[in-house]
Amino acid sequence: MQEINKVRFNHLWTPLLRTAFYQCNHKLEQGAKEYRQLQNKHPNFAQTSRKLTHDFPQQTNRIIQQIWSHLPQNLR
Secondary structure, three states, X not given: OHHHHHHHHHHHHHHHHHHHHHHHOOOHHHHHHHHHHHHHHOOOHHHHHHHHOOOOOHXXXXXXXXXXXXXXXXXX
């Protein structure tokens, strides 16, 4: 199960981390492009993001929520 979480985290949340990083550094166009690519691969990502983290450790979920808060409303 731990390996499944690791793969899922890397595959889905790494693009989200990059998007938040770009947004925090005022590279809005790059952030929007990164998030669009994620949405193209996973069109329902924004709606199912909570389900994707339901079995992650509490600390990981807190970090993800902090990252999520750095995304503009139109990208969530």
